[in-house]
Amino acid sequence: MGLTEHGTVETENEVYNISKFDYNVDYWTHHHNPRTVLNNPAGEITMKFGITGPHYAVGAACAAGNAALIQGSQMLRLGEVDLALCGGLSECVGSFGIFASFRAQGALAEHEEPTKASRPLDQDRNGIVISEGGCIFTLERLDKALARGAKIYGEVAGYAMNSDARDFVLPYGPRQAECIRLALERAGLTPEDISIINTHATGTRQGDVEECKALAEVFAGCSAVRSNNTKSIIGHAMGAAGVLELAANLSAFEDNFVHPTINLDNPDPACALPGLVSGKAEKVEQVETILNNSFGMVGINSVVIIKRFMAD
Amino acid sequence: MTRDEIKDIILEIIEDIDEDADFDDLDADQPLRDQLDLDSMDFLDIVMELRKRYKLQIPEEDYPELATLTSCVNYLEPKLKDV
Numbered sequence: 001m002g003l004t005e006h007g008t009v010e011t012e013n014e015v016y017n018i019s020k021f022d023y024n025v026d027y028w029t030h031h032h033n034p035r036t037v038l039n040n041p042a043g044e045i046t047m048k049f050g051i052t053g054p055h056y057a058v059g060a061a062c063a064a065g066n067a068a069l070i071q072g073s074q075m076l077r078l079g080e081v082d083l084a085l086c087g088g089l090s091e092c093v094g095s096f097g098i099f100a101s102f103r104a105q106g107a108l109a110e111h112e113e114p115t116k117a118s119r120p121l122d123q124d125r126n127g128i129v130i131s132e133g134g135c136i137f138t139l140e141r142l143d144k145a146l147a148r149g150a151k152i153y154g155e156v157a158g159y160a161m162n163s164d165a166r167d168f169v170l171p172y173g174p175r176q177a178e179c180i181r182l183a184l185e186r187a188g189l190t191p192e193d194i195s196i197i198n199t200h201a202t203g204t205r206q207g208d209v210e211e212c213k214a215l216a217e218v219f220a221g222c223s224a225v226r227s228n229n230t231k232s233i234i235g236h237a238m239g240a241a242g243v244l245e246l247a248a249n250l251s252a253f254e255d256n257f258v259h260p261t262i263n264l265d266n267p268d269p270a271c272a273l274p275g276l277v278s279g280k281a282e283k284v285e286q287v288e289t290i291l292n293n294s295f296g297m298v299g300i301n302s303v304v305i306i307k308r309f310m311a312d
Numbered sequence: 313m314t315r316d317e318i319k320d321i322i323l324e325i326i327e328d329i330d331e332d333a334d335f336d337d338l339d340a341d342q343p344l345r346d347q348l349d350l351d352s353m354d355f356l357d358i359v360m361e362l363r364k365r366y367k368l369q370i371p372e373e374d375y376p377e378l379a380t381l382t383s384c385v386n387y388l389e390p391k392l393k394d395v
Contacts, residue, residue, distance in 0.1 A: 021364075026363065026369070027360070027363065027364060029360065030353060030356045030357075030360070031353060031357075034353065
């Protein structure tokens with residue numbers, strides 16, 4: 001399970017609780033440790049479904065969803081598991097500290113109309129809209145999936161992660177570009193082979209611009225590629241963002257519709273992306289590949305590339 | 313607090329912990345944990361709730377006294393008589 005953070009909500013609530021008992025620790029809950037250990041969400045899934053294989057969390061800030069997919073893929077390739085449930089979740093909306101910290105950083109969006117607040121790539125953006133969510137994919141090797149007659153939504157073709165090694169919160173386009181190129185190389189693909197780029201852009205000025213610079217450089221001259229941004233529609237689900245945004249695009253393999261970026265009323269010229277789909281969905285001839293970007297605080301970058309599955 | 317009131321409080325606390333708890337066939341003289349879907353953490357919730365509500369400090373060596381509904385009432389009756 002990919003997590004941006006875990007335990008913040010429980011800890012804040014519990015500190016508030018004992019403040020009502022004059023900070024007497026006799027009133028601190030016995031649930032605190034089992035609920036705040038990092039493996040809690042993954043472990044609860046194993047208890048619920050009686051899954052006896054390994055479970056744990058991958059912490060990678062807002063790249064955590066992709067990081068979990070990558071971890072699951074690696075375990076399958078090593079033959080350590082037959083099937084992996086991987087994804088991400090976020091309960092950040094329950095924590096005042098997370099909102100307050102983004103606000104203190106000048107990165108929390110606001111707008112008179114809540115549906116207009118999340119506007120990545122738009123000149124009038126003013127930060128992130130935090131959302132709650134979760135998404136889990138079933139990953140397995142092709143032979144096993146075929147043997148059980150599974151519906152195959154896509155094939156993990158390549159992935160990469162790297163670190164900016166520079167700044168706690170400011171993203172860095174050149175390192176993101178390296179990550180994208182590495183994922184393409186591992187997938188045996190060139191930029192021209194990508195059908196949809198799902199951007200990470202969150203609605204912060206520097207974050208959006210750095211990613212768009214990276215994409216403009218890697219995908220220069222690619223006329224067929226389309227790009228979009230899911231956060232404009234659902235907000236930023238933190239640890240779940242990467243997987244939710246991938247889920248939002250996977251259906252394009254079936255209907256060839258690229259979902260739009262909304263709220264782009266006044267596009268930022270510094271964020272001019274190749275083939276940016278704005279306002280309404282665009283139908284293309286054939287979606288073959290999706291490149292999914294997710295970047296996180298403390299300089300963690302992740303790229304996952306999914307291919308349309310074609311049975312032999 | 314009367315014995316019936318104490319019994320109702322215990323059941324109310326258990327219901328807060330597990331809203332699906334079914335008391336219809338509950339045998340008051342059999343262990344609660346065997347009859348209801350309570351785990352070790354849920355049992356500690358009962359202890360915590362009694363502490364919060366009535367400032368009752370139940371020492372760990374007395375936990376076996378809370379095993380059944382009847383033993384709970386027996387144990388709590390003198391402690392809650394002035395509540």
